[in-house]
Amino acid sequence: MKKVRVGIVGSQFAATLHAESYKRCLWAQIQAVAAIDNLDEFGDKYDIPNRYNDYRRMFEKEDLDLVSVCVPNFLHKEIVLAAVEAGLKNIVCEKPLATNVADGKEMVDRCKENKVKLMYAEDWIFAPALIRAKEIVDEGGIGQLLYIKAKESHSGTHSLYAQKKEYCGGGVMIHLGIHPIAFLPYFAQSEISEIVGMKSTGGQGNLLHKNYTGEDWAGALITLKNGVRGFVESNYITCGGMDDKIEIYGTEGNIHIDLTKGSPLTVYSRPGYGYAIEKADFTHGWTQPAVDEFMSLGYVNEINHFVDCVMNDKEPQKGVRGEDGLKALEATFALYKSSETGMLIKL
């Protein structure tokens, strides 16, 4: 069977999430990578034959079925549009779709006009624990869905680009909180209709990271069109590793999910060891290392789904279409507007 030929733009953190997942997908092969650093180390690690320091050259030279855009947020639009221009037909774009709503809309529109599949890499949709929770809710296991509380937080971003609002589009809410923001409407099978938010202001107005120009703390209350209520939270003041928690409440029960720290392993180590969970500082003493974050956070299933969409010419499922990325962006900027004006924003 002919494999899906993949090109990755980017060679660091998110590119690794994609590369590890493509490696585990029987129907995909990574044919090329384009990045401005770490090219050989990344290329050697994932056995990628063709390497470029200019993504436009990669698009021109390579016959690619699928491209993964794994670069800082402010480059998403430029690279997606260049891929469309070069005639590529299938694009996976990392979150957030863009750094503002107008750019996101332009990306979605241009892809539609050119019959390009734009797939939005929201990994939460494919996290096994959240898939299982959805099955339980869908079969009526907690009665009628009433309220979802969700957050992603850690101690600060590793990416210098993400620390600056001009490159990131905002602060922690657009960078991490966009996961729960995209997850809520998908899980509740509805759309966000109202949002009221609050955030730190960036710089000296931040709680902890005064050198970040975007906010380091934010939260919002949400109403969905079907009446389900939500609360999303995100911050960069959480020590001890990435903290992704979801609580789902229904008329007849509730579900509590710890996506990042809910490991079946408990380790006590005097010398420490290599890696426990994302953004954890230490591995000595008592720790709960993840068994396989690529799987538990959804990346492996996500990439499998995108490859399947390319191989079998399927539309991406709800929650990971370009327009879902755009909706998440609209809700995020409504939250920002609310926190700046003190108003409840209707979408």
Ligand SMILES: NC(=O)c1ccc[n+]([C@@H]2O[C@H](COP(=O)([O-])OP(=O)(O)OC[C@H]3O[C@@H](n4cnc5c(N)ncnc54)[C@H](O)[C@@H]3O)[C@@H](O)[C@H]2O)c1
């Ligand atoms: N889904 C997730 O859980 C998840 C996790 C982390 C990051 N991300 C997203 O992935 C994207 C990348 O984040 P990251 O943490 O890997 O960033 P990073 O700062 O670690 O890496 C940036 C990468 O972009 C490349 N790059 C920069 N400018 C380029 C250019 N002009 N041409 C080609 N390559 C270029 C660099 O070579 C580098 O490999 C961001 O949009 C981020 O929001 C998603």
